[in-house]
Amino acid sequence: ETGVTQTPRHLVMGMTNKKSLKCEQHLGHNAMYWYKQSAKKPLELMFVYSLEERVENNSVPSRFSPECPNSSHLFLHLHTLQPEDSALYLCASSQDYRRNTEAFFGQGTRLTVV
């Protein structure tokens, strides 16, 4: 149990669908992250939230929309995705955005866009 829970674990969606990924952390951390892992590519940081404010947005297409209602929850809203968006989406949290600490990852959501 890593303390970071992601739902759903698997998601198949059409290109016209709207879906949301959910992440919840029970570690009392202040920072939360969305990462994308595509085959044969490094983990790509998508979004960073610190104390519920977005602090980084790494040129992610607008069809991905994050939401952080509180420091324990993070959502990734998906709409009009493309097949190339199929990947493993990982949520992570860390104690403090500005300090060098390890991030704790959830198990990920395997997304397939058809």
Added chain:
Amino acid sequence: DQQVKQNSPSLSVQEGRISILNCDYTNSMFDYFLWYKKYPAEGPTFLISISSIKDKNEDGRFTVFLNKSAKHLSLHIVPSQPGDSAVYFCAASFSGSEKLVFGKGMKLTVNP
């Protein structure tokens, strides 16, 4: 441009022997380095880290070595166990940013 490189995609070792996983980086501003382990269908889990003020950090069977002049770090696992079979990611960051830059990962297989 990849700032963190794991040039070998896979490694296979015998149980009980040493596993050495290598990682190179290009950004001299990096001052904190981490290794993560990932099993199939699971998220990465933190394994061990090292700050740039050190050249070695040891935790049980796992030791990370940092060579700043060569911009190189390595993870040594000894003795290797079949349960160590996983994908290992090297990551780096620098002070003032929690942005972890990951390598592509390296698959380690430990044969019984």
